[in-house]
Amino acid sequence: MASGQAKVLSSRTNVSDKFEKSTLFQQFEEYKETATELLLFRDFRPCVLACQTGINQAKIYIEIDGAKEVVESLTLIAIQAYAELNSWQEVLPFIQQVYNGIETCPPRVVQFCILLHAKVKEYAQCHVITNIWLRCPKNATIEGYFDVVQLYVLHVMLPQEKEALVPSFLDNCNFLSTEQRQIIMSEMKQSLAERESGSKDSKKIEKNALEKPLETEENASHGKSHLHKALKRFGVLLAKKSSFLSFDTVMKIAVVAVSFYFLMIQANKAGMMTSLSGATAFVWKGAVNHLYRLFSLARPGR
Template identity: 45%
Template sequence: MASKEIGPRKTDHSTIHTNIESAKHCLDLAREQLLFKHFDDCIKTCEKGIVKAKLEYNGSPDIVEALCIVGIQAYAELNHWQQVLPYVQNVYTSIEECPFRVVQLCVLLHAKVEEYSQCYAIASIWLKDVKNQNDPDYLTLVELYIINVLVPRQQCNLIQPFVEACPGLNYEQRKMLCNNYKNFEFKSSSNLENPEHEYNTKGEIIKEQSPNIVKGTLY
């Protein structure tokens, strides 16, 4: 009697194909729902699609990322920006694990609603993570933060301490960023409210805030 073969179970390719096609369908449907302003339905579709995509053997990261981004846009359209970080963290577990485009969108969204401390926390957490320091978009995120957070708040004096705290930048990149905004001319700040500073006048971090972390995951 032949012995039973011991080894890894064969991959059910038909099931994988079904899951990935279902996830792609969810992505198409979610984009359509976003276009026609069915935002609540769009979010539900994104969540369903993410579950399907993660059942694929390698997690289908491109589809998960695309669905996550559409979901963020739907939350933004509903003006439910407070729910964006919990949503993202349920998809990726932590900010460090998020792809650049998701982090970029989170920073821009929180900058739009003037939640600057959250912008700082999100950007800093991602930029300080070792595996993100070789990301080709690392420099882009640093400049995104400068342009959308420090410049509007007239905090050019804080650009240098911020870039020096980014371990993924080399000397030339730090020098370039500091020089680019060194003589930036700001508009009058007479109508601006006093911002909540992340740094003191010496450029030292007073309080390093973290985004609201939601324990556990839905996916």
Template identity: 30%
Template sequence: MSSPTVSGDFTVVFKTPLSSTQSKLLDMLEDATEQLMLYKDFDASFHVCERGLESLAHEEEEDVRGELKAGFCIVGIQALAELNRWPGVLSWVRQHYGHQEDIPAKILQMCILLYAKVGEPAAVKEATQVWLRNPSNRGLQGFRTVAELYLLHVLLPLELTDQARELVVGDLGCATFTEEQQQTARDIIEQEEREKKARDVTRDCSLRPENASTQGSLLHKVEALLRLTCRRLTSASGFFPFHKLILAALILYMLLLRLDPVLPSSFVWISKLHQLLRQMWNIMTAPYYRARKD
């Protein structure tokens, strides 16, 4: 399996002069970026990010710490993806942010794209759902992008069209998307539902030959059993009324097949039963010499 890569903006811009400690941390971030982008030493890049995140514990300025932390996490995510260690990305991010609803929007966007790329959107579903439901995140700049990625790369690939529609037309969607965006999202959801129905029909058709073969085998066995029963009971027709004989054959047929006359698949069985009952009628009502020949 090739290493999954994700792109992200890990440029960190500060509006105020940096202290010596902050400059050192920024140098570490640049070193991690060079190891990742220039030298392709993904393991070294990740370990630099780890050391940088540990050093951030002593940083007091909240804004500086937040920017540097996001930068180290973005580079670290890319390094883990290149190392094919993507299953541990989300847990690693949670480890440094504590609560999943506190993950920055741009980092959560990267996680969604990464897990979608490797075909595991379910791994990030719960974390994204919790993040979107947190009222403090609704005013963030990247909130709408997270909601869009969640819809397109998590809910729809998982065929959760009901949840996708609720996301779009619910209170969250009305507060997040414009009317035009909502309509576009509804069109996408409806298209996905049509494609899902088409896939279901294709899957049923692919299974039909095997089912038809099984039904045909069972039909031959039941037909043979009924013919044998017919021959045995023909000799005793003088002792059993004919209508009871027909009723017994019908009950036997229904019990063996548990036939539901409403189902389209039952038409073949009902037709075959009708033919057999007509044969039994001809045998029972025909002259003796014809019954013996049959």
């Protein structure tokens, strides 16, 4: 009889535990959903408060499976909210409050902290965070150890142009394998090559930008000179033919010629020649050449 009662009590306890765990998981999910929603709607301060509330609740049941993951997720959301608020200086005190120190933070939290401080070029803080975390022996067995080292090299050391110090830094990371060190060195060399290539492209673009106005100005000057020659020849031709034309006809031609001349001058002054596209400039040049040939003294029949 006593044995039967014990089984019933045990069964009720298990059912109660399962119910309590499911309720807790539901609450944890609600905290995450609320914090995420506030972040998306850019309510950053309420988002931080929601994260803190959820973290405090999850830490009470930290031994339950999944509670640590909830704390980590809410911590990452809070870091993003602080970043949006440009309150990066509040991140480390927040992290230390949640995890009682940097060395006990999960790898992803450490990576977020490094990236945030690197973004605002607080490299000294990046150095402190990384060294504290890497020197903790417990972190050597964590899967994210390599990721933290890799991130620090690529996002902290290289932007400071400290690539010469990378080999010695990797040697001090005793828990890295030879293969992992080779991977980081290979990625570093690739990043340096991309940076050098980008620098060359930038200089080339700058050089072309400096040379392009000179070329455009030269072309415009050439077009203007060509136009002047054509109009001059037109004037000479008009003078020669004027004896065969009526005064009224000569005046009409003169008005058209002068109007055309001033139109072209204003177009050149306004930089019209420099702003035309390649195809339009080609047509423009062809029109000027046609005008030149039309009124050329060497044209047959003139």
